[in-house]
Amino acid sequence: MSSFDSLMQGFAVALEPMTLLYGLIGCLVGTLVGVLPGIGPALTIALLLPLTFKVPATAIFVLFAGIYYGAMYGGSTTSILLNTPGESATIVTSLEGNKMARRGRAGPALATAAIGSFVAGTIGTIALTFFAPWVVDAALAFGPAEYFSLMFMALVTVSAVLGSSALRGLISLVAGILFGLVGIDLQTGQPRFTFGQPEFLDGIEVTVVAVGLFAIGEALFLAWQGKENKKADVLAVSGSLWLSKDDFARSWKAWIRGSLFGFPIGAMPAGGAELPTLLSYYTEKKLSKKPEEFGHGAIEGVAGPEAANNAAAAGVLMPLLTLGIPTSATAAIILSAFESYGIQVGPTLFTQQSTLVWTLIASLYIGNVILLVLNLPLVGLWVKLLMITPQWLYAGIVVISVAGVYGSSNSVFDVGLLFFFGILGFGMRRFDFPAAPLIIGLILGPMAEQSMRQALTISQGQWSTFFTRPISGTLMAISIALLLVPNIIRLIRNRRQV
Amino acid sequence: MSTRLIASFLLVFCAIAVWQVFSIPESTIQSEVGPILAPSILVALLSILGVFYLFTTISNKAPDCTHQAEDRPLKGGSTRVLCMLGGGFAFIVLAKVIGFLIPAAFCGLGVSMAFDAKFNLRTLLMVFSIAATFWTLFSAILGVDLGPIIRLPF
Numbered sequence: 001m002s003s004f005d006s007l008m009q010g011f012a013v014a015l016e017p018m019t020l021l022y023g024l025i026g027c028l029v030g031t032l033v034g035v036l037p038g039i040g041p042a043l044t045i046a047l048l049l050p051l052t053f054k055v056p057a058t059a060i061f062v063l064f065a066g067i068y069y070g071a072m073y074g075g076s077t078t079s080i081l082l083n084t085p086g087e088s089a090t091i092v093t094s095l096e097g098n099k100m101a102r103r104g105r106a107g108p109a110l111a112t113a114a115i116g117s118f119v120a121g122t123i124g125t126i127a128l129t130f131f132a133p134w135v136v137d138a139a140l141a142f143g144p145a146e147y148f149s150l151m152f153m154a155l156v157t158v159s160a161v162l163g164s165s166a167l168r169g170l171i172s173l174v175a176g177i178l179f180g181l182v183g184i185d186l187q188t189g190q191p192r193f194t195f196g197q198p199e200f201l202d203g204i205e206v207t208v209v210a211v212g213l214f215a216i217g218e219a220l221f222l223a224w225q226g227k228e229n230k231k232a233d234v235l236a237v238s239g240s241l242w243l244s245k246d247d248f249a250r251s252w253k254a255w256i257r258g259s260l261f262g263f264p265i266g267a268m269p270a271g272g273a274e275l276p277t278l279l280s281y282y283t284e285k286k287l288s289k290k291p292e293e294f295g296h297g298a299i300e301g302v303a304g305p306e307a308a309n310n311a312a313a314a315g316v317l318m319p320l321l322t323l324g325i326p327t328s329a330t331a332a333i334i335l336s337a338f339e340s341y342g343i344q345v346g347p348t349l350f351t352q353q354s355t356l357v358w359t360l361i362a363s364l365y366i367g368n369v370i371l372l373v374l375n376l377p378l379v380g381l382w383v384k385l386l387m388i389t390p391q392w393l394y395a396g397i398v399v400i401s402v403a404g405v406y407g408s409s410n411s412v413f414d415v416g417l418l419f420f421f422g423i424l425g426f427g428m429r430r431f432d433f434p435a436a437p438l439i440i441g442l443i444l445g446p447m448a449e450q451s452m453r454q455a456l457t458i459s460q461g462q463w464s465t466f467f468t469r470p471i472s473g474t475l476m477a478i479s480i481a482l483l484l485v486p487n488i489i490r491l492i493r494n495r496r497q498v
Numbered sequence: 499m500s501t502r503l504i505a506s507f508l509l510v511f512c513a514i515a516v517w518q519v520f521s522i523p524e525s526t527i528q529s530e531v532g533p534i535l536a537p538s539i540l541v542a543l544l545s546i547l548g549v550f551y552l553f554t555t556i557s558n559k560a561p562d563c564t565h566q567a568e569d570r571p572l573k574g575g576s577t578r579v580l581c582m583l584g585g586g587f588a589f590i591v592l593a594k595v596i597g598f599l600i601p602a603a604f605c606g607l608g609v610s611m612a613f614d615a616k617f618n619l620r621t622l623l624m625v626f627s628i629a630a631t632f633w634t635l636f637s638a639i640l641g642v643d644l645g646p647i648i649r650l651p652f
Binding site for chain 1: 518527529531543547561562569574576581590598607609625632633640643644645
């Protein structure tokens, strides 16, 4: 069956009333968490993981896809009206978007962000639809050695290449993998890192770690700083929510260029959304006919990065669905949702769970349309949400986090762990350790260990198998280069300066 | 709390991890790679990284947001953190004994007071309604098991 036929089948399921309702709820919740500071899609999806016991897989992934895309749309509202980027990917949007809002052009800024997100989300999803089967075909040739090397590359790039310090990124990653190894070893049945506690035998729940780091850790950090205790200074939505002819003419090329930056970079293991948004911003600045407006509220500076951000979000789904490799914290938690259903994510997903995957992809198209329709007319409602005082906002976030964790296991031990990871998250935030590598290590680490052991069993204990097989060796060489080359360049540069 | 203290915590964590690696029982199943190899490599790697981190703290290269004026906390930061953790502790101690509502409200109270809410009737009403709303959402609507809203201990 061709990709197009499979997609049409996916649309047939995604347009069923119940699935559509889950998609709509996902988009609404996603926009809500994108708008509200302090909560992101990773945390929200982690909190909703207990629902995997009750809700069918198709519906839950449509819900999660809606949340993921919705949060990307909602994040721009906070950046533009509050100058508080909800996540690193929307920092660039706030540079020009907030300046536009201060000049009384919040409406066009929100409009170009929303339409740009729609255009980029759709382009990204089209690319996902047609490129994913190619990647699957290539990945079917992968054995355990190739998988281990691929995961190794993903782990190295996420921790050492992205972020401000390779050392702190690697510490976070290794700690995450160690937390992932807690519990019974699947191959031999031996308990590891359990301290003799039966509660640890099943391992540490991803929900507990993710919610602890992102929700409790963030709340502790902001409470400690004591600077968030007043109502936010939200700018009014001024100006028309429609784009003028001139604004449209300045925006559409930026949307396309942003999408072309976002999708391929987002799909790479080391991609992320920060790099394409920055690239898009500087490209637009270079190509703009009015470069003097940059820094004072240039519409291209909102259109391009917002498009890049949303296309990158679609790109992140590519390695997740085709290879089972998460390259962001949100993708890592979606992967653990697949595991909750006992679904093996990787190239076989497209053959064994074809309906699920294509429904998910179809729901991304539908979600984009829902989000475009919802976002602009409801912007007044989203603005009102920004008026909630931090006392009640964070009380709500922490209570919902506690309820989510307590509800998934009915164990106060897990709530204790939640606060332990909250304190860890607070420390990591204060001392600038990135949290995403820890989450990705927690989920990917045990999978990488299994692949490594399978590969070594096949090769009868020959470690060279990771370097002598062509694909595996290439991936290993890339990983080592990514780990060493930036440091060598830095050393050479420092020596030259001396 | 200085960065050196954090580096020391990291090294203590590594020492505990080493002890736990030595506590992993030998597997009786014949395998090329046993359950100890990966943990051993990782703990060794983390220990090396921890030592490197300690060096960066000694040379004052490790960042701490208190070194930057805009990120420095206002007075009473530790008290606010303790207030929030106290709310969490109340939940852990009481949830199994008296049901979800009151411990969750205490938890919310700790958080709101950490964000400078005053202890008054309005705050109490707010945190109780937050706790009740989430119990209704999770337990009554979504069917997640949070236990009874109130459990009478007698």
